[in-house]
Amino acid sequence: MPADLRLLDDDERSLVGLVREFCDREARPQSHDFESKEQDPAPLYRQLAELGITGIPFPEEHGGAGQSYSTYLLVIEELAHAYLSLAIGLSVHTLCAFAVNQFGTDAQKKEVLARLTTGEWFGAYSLSEPGSGSDAAALSTKAARSNGGYSLNGGKVFCTRGAEADVVLMMARTGPEGARGITAFLLEKATPGFNGAKKEDKMGWRSSPTWSLTLDDVEVPDSRRLGDEGIGFKIALASLDSGRLGIAACGIGLAQAALDATLAFTTDREQFGRPVAANEGVQFMLADMATGIEAGRRLYRHAARLRDAGEDYSLQAAQAKLFCTDVAMKVTTDAVQLHGGYGYITEYPVERFMREAKGLQIVEGTNQIQRYVIGRRLTGA
Ligand SMILES: Cc1cc2nc3c(=O)[nH]c(=O)nc-3n(C[C@H](O)[C@H](O)[C@H](O)COP(=O)(O)OP(=O)(O)OC[C@H]3O[C@@H](n4cnc5c(N)ncnc54)[C@H](O)[C@@H]3O)c2cc1C
Numbered sequence: 001m002p003a004d005l006r007l008l009d010d011d012e013r014s015l016v017g018l019v020r021e022f023c024d025r026e027a028r029p030q031s032h033d034f035e036s037k038e039q040d041p042a043p044l045y046r047q048l049a050e051l052g053i054t055g056i057p058f059p060e061e062h063g064g065a066g067q068s069y070s071t072y073l074l075v076i077e078e079l080a081h082a083y084l085s086l087a088i089g090l091s092v093h094t095l096c097a098f099a100v101n102q103f104g105t106d107a108q109k110k111e112v113l114a115r116l117t118t119g120e121w122f123g124a125y126s127l128s129e130p131g132s133g134s135d136a137a138a139l140s141t142k143a144a145r146s147n148g149g150y151s152l153n154g155g156k157v158f159c160t161r162g163a164e165a166d167v168v169l170m171m172a173r174t175g176p177e178g179a180r181g182i183t184a185f186l187l188e189k190a191t192p193g194f195n196g197a198k199k200e201d202k203m204g205w206r207s208s209p210t211w212s213l214t215l216d217d218v219e220v221p222d223s224r225r226l227g228d229e230g231i232g233f234k235i236a237l238a239s240l241d242s243g244r245l246g247i248a249a250c251g252i253g254l255a256q257a258a259l260d261a262t263l264a265f266t267t268d269r270e271q272f273g274r275p276v277a278a279n280e281g282v283q284f285m286l287a288d289m290a291t292g293i294e295a296g297r298r299l300y301r302h303a304a305r306l307r308d309a310g311e312d313y314s315l316q317a318a319q320a321k322l323f324c325t326d327v328a329m330k331v332t333t334d335a336v337q338l339h340g341g342y343g344y345i346t347e348y349p350v351e352r353f354m355r356e357a358k359g360l361q362i363v364e365g366t367n368q369i370q371r372y373v374i375g376r377r378l379t380g381a
Pocket of ligand 1: 368
């Protein structure tokens, strides 16, 4: 039972139809192979660019499709339903493009954003460091003034597609300790001294490469500083507000895939002379799974509508990320349970879905940190 398309407008419905066809023809059939080989699906990213879905929510004058963020999230949900790692890659790419669109100069929009929206370039986002994860403002990678630009030194961790991306939104310290000492840079792939040092071996998202990056005397010109010195943390957090909605949509797409697989399995599998799904105890579990998914879908789409209307949506983005990824964890766990022993073997997709859901509860602010964001917004503390 895929996402309900009835209330979409014609443009949205045809875009979702296009993506659904791509998912059925290319993404889903190839996902298992890329995941088992732990290989970045570069050819599929190129196809996303050819389909024109690498710049959906960005202005047409900069190569984007000029559509709403709500429309973009429909696409993310569809992709995640077929192949989570691919959806994650597009979500991170969009997070990087968002920052350039929101905070970039006209020249940066022409040189960087236009390449990102058209898919000539793919983007990544690098905030986390060995000593600063949830406490991201404690980062220590340094950007010192040098040769009319900056020289960056330090190390980053957990950068999704950090070595595959053509440009990385990189946060580094130009000033004193704390959030106000951080500046954002647009670091291009081939820049000398900038390297992918280690690719992590992960529980899930195995075809979404996660990198430790090293920066040794990396020269970055002024023209690649994004925003003023000292506003890098503001850029990082604004990008995360936006990106969290992508992660929420990923959670719902993944959970829907788990529910669909479980409905098919429990209808087909017979025990005690009838389909497993004929038991009330099983139907109650399926009912909770479907209801959680639908509630999460409404939550992230509501936050996206606020964003599209130019309203503050930070609280709702954190709620959507928290709720939708917790739903994904619960639904995928129940999907494994309802497959019995078959849920535990790799021949069936649900064990992979369960491993993938765990990652969604951790990235772009753990779900504990989302509760801080929500609590602070509610109380003003
Ligand atoms: C697959 C993957 C991809 C990622 N991709 C990226 C990326 O592209 N770019 C990027 O910058 N980062 C990325 N990350 C990093 C991710 O955002 C961090 O892992 C996450 O923010 C948590 O930071 P940490 O791992 O250092 O955990 P820590 O901050 O050390 O937290 C450890 C535990 O303590 C809890 N905790 C910490 N502080 C508090 C507190 N005050 N109150 C209650 N609980 C607390 C956390 O919730 C967590 O459960 C990725 C991570 C993974 C696993």
